[in-house]
Amino acid sequence: MENFIAGLVSQLDNGVIDRRQFCEAVSVAAVVYAAGADAANAAPAQGFKPIAINHISYACGDYRKARDFYSSVFGMTPVPQADNGREARLMFGPPPGQGGSFLIPRNGNTTPRAKAVVDHICYTISNWDEAKIRTALKEKGLGDPTGRPGSLHVYDPFDYDVQIANAVEETAFRR
Amino acid sequence: MESFVANKVDEYRAGRISRRQLIETLTVAAATAYTAEGAKAAAADPTLKIALVNHISYTCPDFKQAADWYSRVFNLDQIGASKTDVALPFGKKGEKPYGVTANDVPLTHLIIRTRDLDARAQNGREARRQPRALINHIAYTIADWDSNRVRSELKRLGYANPEVDGPYSFHVVDVNGYDVQISGIGMTALAG
Numbered sequence: 001m002e003n004f005i006a007g008l009v010s011q012l013d014n015g016v017i018d019r020r021q022f023c024e025a026v027s028v029a030a031v032v033y034a035a036g037a038d039a040a041n042a043a044p045a046q047g048f049k050p051i052a053i054n055h056i057s058y059a060c061g062d063y064r065k066a067r068d069f070y071s072s073v074f075g076m077t078p079v080p081q082a083d084n085g086r087e088a089r090l091m092f093g094p095p096p097g098q099g100g101s102f103l104i105p106r107n108g109n110t111t112p113r114a115k116a117v118v119d120h121i122c123y124t125i126s127n128w129d130e131a132k133i134r135t136a137l138k139e140k141g142l143g144d145p146t147g148r149p150g151s152l153h154v155y156d157p158f159d160y161d162v163q164i165a166n167a168v169e170e171t172a173f174r175r
Numbered sequence: 176m177e178s179f180v181a182n183k184v185d186e187y188r189a190g191r192i193s194r195r196q197l198i199e200t201l202t203v204a205a206a207t208a209y210t211a212e213g214a215k216a217a218a219a220d221p222t223l224k225i226a227l228v229n230h231i232s233y234t235c236p237d238f239k240q241a242a243d244w245y246s247r248v249f250n251l252d253q254i255g256a257s258k259t260d261v262a263l264p265f266g267k268k269g270e271k272p273y274g275v276t277a278n279d280v281p282l283t284h285l286i287i288r289t290r291d292l293d294a295r296a297q298n299g300r301e302a303r304r305q306p307r308a309l310i311n312h313i314a315y316t317i318a319d320w321d322s323n324r325v326r327s328e329l330k331r332l333g334y335a336n337p338e339v340d341g342p343y344s345f346h347v348v349d350v351n352g353y354d355v356q357i358s359g360i361g362m363t364a365l366a367g
Contacts, residue, residue, distance in 0.1 A: 099274025175255025
């Protein structure tokens with residue numbers, strides 16, 4: 001890291017990059033550094049190896065409503081500098097660059113163009129406490145969820161199906 | 176982070192700190208900035224706090240065809256196939272999700288299905304509401320990002336001219352015309 005930054009300082013001094021490019025490069029380097037070295041050695045011989053959902057692009061009529069819902073109900077963290085009046089970025093999960101994900105609520109067309117549709121997203125909640133979760137959903141104005149214990153469905157402000165679950169009820173290996 | 180770096184650059188240019196001090200300060204800041212951010216987020220009320228994507232429910236006319244596409248492109252195993260769906264986890268049984276330390280957070284997986292989303296209410300369940308929102312693409316973080324290697328692999332998979340989206344991403348469409356973004360770990364909410 002130190003050598004990399006020293007190289008950037010030299011480029012800044014020599015006019016190869018400007019102040020803005022320097023600042024951006026250091027910020028990106030910090031994120032990549034945070035990812036650690038192990039991610040760099042895992043590529044398969046063919047195709048790709050997904051290690052996480054990077055982001056979910058969510059189009060709706062008013063991104064602010066979605067932004068406020070997902071941050072206030074599910075604890076996603078808004079990135080203030082990414083909110084441009086048309087879209088926002090909400091972080092969740094591990095830290096950025098270390099397997100973290102983000103939701104992008106954005107104003108946009110909601111008519112599917114593909115033959116496929118992502119009809120719901122299920123999110124894992126750690127330390128699942130059924131009673132507390134049901135109470136919290138009620139307190140947030142979401143009423144009684146559908147589903148079954150350990151795997152609940154609610155609707156967001158745009159009637160998009162949101163599932164929350166624990167590791168016992170929702171895992172690929174339970175099937 | 177960027178404003179902090181900008182301030183340090185200004186101090187360096189004004190002669191208030193040396194080149195050595197600039198390099199040392201930025202090295203330490205870059206190595207710790209996002210770890211601190213993660214710790215702060217973790218301190219929020221945990222009752223409904225999302226730990227990770229559990230699964231993505233993807234519905235299409237032919238789930239077997241779509242599952243084969245995702246298996247081929249992303250090296251995903253197909254688990255527990257039924258007549259209408261199959262799961263594709265991001266790893267093997269017993270593995271932990273990348274970056275997760277908790278023991279009660281399972282691997283993210285895709286569930287690829289063929290079903291009628293407009294089916295009427297049955298078995299005591301209410302009919303599904305018609306959403307006024309659309310997940311118009313999903314971006315996947317892949318291991319070992321190298322733009323040239325990714326481009327070359329996409330070409331081998333039949334995508335000669337994938338759409339470039341910044342230094343850490345390409346877009347392609349899957350077998351159903353669904354937008355799939357393939358990203359490096361440098362593509363984050365904060366940069367990329």
